[in-house]
Amino acid sequence: MKKRTVRSIPQQRTPVRELDPVVRSRNFEEVNCGYDEQEALLESQRCLFCPEPKCIAGCPVNINIPAFIEKIGAKDYRGAYDVITGTNLLPAVCGRVCPQENQCEGVCVVGETLEPVAIGRLERFVGDLAIANGWVNRPYIEPTDFKVGVVGSGPAGMACAADMAKAGCEVTVFEAFHEAGGVLRYGIPDFRLPNSVVDAEIDKLRELGVKFEVNTLVGRLFTIEQMLDELGFSAVFIGTGAGYPALLGIPGDSLNGVLSANELLTRCNLMKARDFPNVDTPLPLGKHVVVVGAGNTAMDALRVTKRLGAESVACVYRRSKTECPARAEEVHHAEQEGIEFHWLTNPVEVIDDGSGSVAAIRCIRMELGEPDDSGRRRPVPVPGSEFEIETDQVVFAIGTNANPIIGQTSKLKLNKWGYLETDANLMTSIAGVFAGGDIVTGAATVIEAMGAGRRAARSMKRYLGLREAIEEPSSETIFGIDAREHNFVRVKAA
Amino acid sequence: MNEFHSDFEIVAREDFSDVTFMLEVRHPMMARAAKPGQFVIVTSHPDGERIPLTIADFDAARGTITLVIQAVGKTTLEMKETCRVGTHLYGLAGPMGIPSHLGNSKKVICVGGGLGVAPVYPQARALKESGAYVIGVLGFRTKDLIFWDEKFRNICDELIVCTDDGSAGLHGFVTDGIRKALEVHDDIDEVVAIGPPMMMKACCDATREAGIKTMVSLNPIMVDGTGMCGGCRVKVGEIVKFACVDGPDFDGHQVDFDDLMVRLRRYKEEEAAATKRWSETCRMTQV
Ligand SMILES: Cc1cc2nc3c(=O)[nH]c(=O)nc-3n(C[C@H](O)[C@H](O)[C@H](O)COP(=O)(O)OP(=O)(O)OC[C@H]3O[C@@H](n4cnc5c(N)ncnc54)[C@H](O)[C@@H]3O)c2cc1C
Numbered sequence: 047m048k049k050r051t052v053r054s055i056p057q058q059r060t061p062v063r064e065l066d067p068v069v070r071s072r073n074f075e076e077v078n079c080g081y082d083e084q085e086a087l088l089e090s091q092r093c094l095f096c097p098e099p100k101c102i103a104g105c106p107v108n109i110n111i112p113a114f115i116e117k118i119g120a121k122d123y124r125g126a127y128d129v130i131t132g133t134n135l136l137p138a139v140c141g142r143v144c145p146q147e148n149q150c151e152g153v154c155v156v157g158e159t160l161e162p163v164a165i166g167r168l169e170r171f172v173g174d175l176a177i178a179n180g181w182v183n184r185p186y187i188e189p190t191d192f193k194v195g196v197v198g199s200g201p202a203g204m205a206c207a208a209d210m211a212k213a214g215c216e217v218t219v220f221e222a223f224h225e226a227g228g229v230l231r232y233g234i235p236d237f238r239l240p241n242s243v244v245d246a247e248i249d250k251l252r253e254l255g256v257k258f259e260v261n262t263l264v265g266r267l268f269t270i271e272q273m274l275d276e277l278g279f280s281a282v283f284i285g286t287g288a289g290y291p292a293l294l295g296i297p298g299d300s301l302n303g304v305l306s307a308n309e310l311l312t313r314c315n316l317m318k319a320r321d322f323p324n325v326d327t328p329l330p331l332g333k334h335v336v337v338v339g340a341g342n343t344a345m346d347a348l349r350v351t352k353r354l355g356a357e358s359v360a361c362v363y364r365r366s367k368t369e370c371p372a373r374a375e376e377v378h379h380a381e382q383e384g385i386e387f388h389w390l391t392n393p394v395e396v397i398d399d400g401s402g403s404v405a406a407i408r409c410i411r412m413e414l415g416e417p418d419d420s421g422r423r424r425p426v427p428v429p430g431s432e433f434e435i436e437t438d439q440v441v442f443a444i445g446t447n448a449n450p451i452i453g454q455t456s457k458l459k460l461n462k463w464g465y466l467e468t469d470a471n472l473m474t475s476i477a478g479v480f481a482g483g484d485i486v487t488g489a490a491t492v493i494e495a496m497g498a499g500r501r502a503a504r505s506m507k508r509y510l511g512l513r514e515a516i517e518e519p520s521s522e523t524i525f526g527i528d529a530r531e532h533n534f535v536r537v538k539a540a
Numbered sequence: 541m542n543e544f545h546s547d548f549e550i551v552a553r554e555d556f557s558d559v560t561f562m563l564e565v566r567h568p569m570m571a572r573a574a575k576p577g578q579f580v581i582v583t584s585h586p587d588g589e590r591i592p593l594t595i596a597d598f599d600a601a602r603g604t605i606t607l608v609i610q611a612v613g614k615t616t617l618e619m620k621e622t623c624r625v626g627t628h629l630y631g632l633a634g635p636m637g638i639p640s641h642l643g644n645s646k647k648v649i650c651v652g653g654g655l656g657v658a659p660v661y662p663q664a665r666a667l668k669e670s671g672a673y674v675i676g677v678l679g680f681r682t683k684d685l686i687f688w689d690e691k692f693r694n695i696c697d698e699l700i701v702c703t704d705d706g707s708a709g710l711h712g713f714v715t716d717g718i719r720k721a722l723e724v725h726d727d728i729d730e731v732v733a734i735g736p737p738m739m740m741k742a743c744c745d746a747t748r749e750a751g752i753k754t755m756v757s758l759n760p761i762m763v764d765g766t767g768m769c770g771g772c773r774v775k776v777g778e779i780v781k782f783a784c785v786d787g788p789d790f791d792g793h794q795v796d797f798d799d800l801m802v803r804l805r806r807y808k809e810e811e812a813a814a815t816k817r818w819s820e821t822c823r824m825t826q827v
Pocket residue numbers: 143144145197198199200201202203220221222223227228229230233234262263264265285286287288289311342343344346373449451452482483484485489490491492493495766
């Protein structure tokens with residue numbers, strides 16, 4: 047193959063089809079339609095196959111990006127899937143929700159002169175093909191006598207469960223809600239991540255033999271210590287997420303009509319309140335909604351309320367658009383859908399309508415001052431700039447704190463913010479109990495939680511004295527049989 | 541089936557009145573784990589709401605927990621129709637919340653108003669078992685609504701039953717019952733009061749002056765019951781707490797009941813619409 051250069055590759059990033067903003071802002075269909083085969087092939091031509099690929103270093107789990115893009119180019123999609131799932135268990139999910147602009151795409155060499163390679167869209171293309179074709183990387187599993195318990199069914203728990211099942215353990219995932227998936231289920235709405243994708247990922251785990259026990263609040267139904275001492279688990283992984291929404295802490299924040307984005311999204315997504323009264327959970331909606339915050343959670347809350355029929359939806363954020371933590375694509379989509387943004391604006395009071403409900407939110411303008419500890423310029427209020435926005439519903443999405451239940455019910459060591467303390471191997475203060483994801487790091491990303499689940503699984507295997515299940519590239523033949531065709535992979539003796 | 545799994549079968553049911561009924565549900569692991577003061581979240585069918593209900597009793601030997609439910613809206617009215625012996629709940633998660641703190645109080649008044657009679661039972665029993673002198677004060681609107689008075693008589697040293705209309709027992713509210721007990725006993729260490737917010741507020745007012753510690757169990761609107769949504773936030777002192785994970789028991793003298801009552805009205809219109817719709821479709825299917 048002729049060596050590609052920035053000048054020889056397609057100059058334009060292959061656009062992706064999206065639903066029309068006016069139509070989609072009234073329904074819950076997925077906005078981004080994803081690449082078809084032709085589009086994916088075209089975009090794959092834009093990778094330079096750098097000798098020292100920066101994108102790999104930019105990826106939190108170091109997916110071998112040029113290798114999978116090369117496989118796409120050669121139409122070896124199954125091969126591409128094997129490369130990705132070598133490190134990332136959830137390509138269809140991460141291709142959709144990763145903040146690629148801060149990770150792989152943010153450092154892609156092509157991006158220095160042109161728009162970077164659309165790595166996320168290519169990853170999703172492969173992930174969706176895998177779901178459509180039912181591909182699972184299912185190594186030959188040699189059963190062991192170990193029972194592993196996983197607490198929480200978000201991306202961290204799912205990843206750890208998959209790896210431990212592949213290592214031959216009997217894995218049970220415990221979830222407090224009545225459905226599995228964590229934030230992927232109750233938080234991120236269908237128009238960004240359809241439920242069918244989450245279902246498919248969970249089905250894959252079931253195929254690996256993972257059992258799910260929903261409606262199970264660990265800590266209260268049984269404790270972590272009991273899992274080890276009485277219930278026969280050899281090792282436990284805790285991936286209970288961050289949960290516990292932070293409150294506004296301003297006057298009027300307990301008025302009716304003020305609610306957390308988590309409550310709004312849970313009612314809408316998990317409890318399907320958008321179909322009320324055909325389902326029982328109500329989701330009363332304001333006509334003029336204000337969402338405080340500008341992370342992914344805030345963007346989801348904004349776009350959900352818009353879809354539920356609010357007349358106006360506005361975002362209030364104390365820093366500027368440059369500092370906004372949400373994925374760039376979501377902010378862009380929100381703007382297209384007609385959401386108003388008040389950057390550099392901080393709420394100071396929610397105003398009572400006289401009967402305990404919201405009438406307005408009083409805000410103050412901010413300007414950027416000196417950089418703070420995080421290196422971002424600190425927003426400072428502009429004196430005398432207060433103004434009111436009329437609203438009947440205020441949604442806050444200003445971050446989360448550690449969920450207290452595991453801490454309340456076990457002797458596990460917590461850090462000063464209430465998150466679980468772990469060592470370099472992600473083991474907690476109790477031997478055999480590992481933890482990862484948001485409950486260790488505080489609210490982060492799907493890919494980091496997924497990565498932590500896998501790292502914890504590696505440590506857990508060492509702790510149990512299990513060898514690594516080595517997944518060979520599946521294009522190999524074993525005893526003259528095409529491994530890919532038979533969908534199995536050898537386990538190499540350690 | 542394995543040890544974690546339960547199919548939430550309803551093994552017994554008893555109707556106390558037109559609106560109040562008791563369900564005994566099989567969940568062996570929960571029956572072992574439950575402690576006084578804790579609650580569960582019930583989902584009666586896949587499209588159902590998650591509703592919090594107090595664990596009114598638990599029996600590790602039988603492997604069951606007991607719920608006492610008042611039919612007040614769509615979900616609970618529907619459960620009254622559909623929850624028959626042999627049927628299954630769709631979801632049952634718990635036990636949730638911090639168990640009641642059974643300190644070393646020597647003499648305690650346990651107050652239950654209306655439906656609060658059921659959730660105060662396990663606390664009264666546990667207090668009795670820990671050696672305390674227990675005075676029960678139960679309040680009902682009228683004679684026909686009285687339930688579990690025998691059950692209480694077995695574990696209380698004294699029992700005062702009050703009815704609003706005087707059709708049985710003491711004519712008056714539970715606060716009158718409390719006052720009556722306080723007249724006789726000047727060494728009450730603690731009052732535990734469970735019932736509608738208005739009643740708990742009145743009980744706290746009745747004990748505030750004498751400075752008797754008064755614990756209440758709050759019932760704000762909940763969704764997950766795991767601390768994730770903040771819908772159940774209540775004001776206690778100057779601090780905002782999440783009733784599902786920081787409670788549901790709180791020091792009643794610190795609780796802002798007015799705030800709680802306003803917040804309980806949050807979904808009034810939607811609840812009324814759902815109930816109306818449900819009773820209309822019910823009537824239609826009946827003809
Ligand atoms: C609305 C929203 C949008 C987001 N958008 C993005 C995005 O676009 N891109 C991105 O990368 N990240 C996004 N994130 C962040 C990302 O979803 C999280 O970082 C990630 O899900 C954390 O995974 P986890 O496995 O640690 O926990 P979670 O996904 O939070 O899962 C934890 C699970 O554990 C369960 N649980 C908790 N306690 C117990 C217990 N005691 N017993 C049993 N089960 C328990 C919970 O019910 C939950 O299901 C978003 C988050 C939110 C809330």
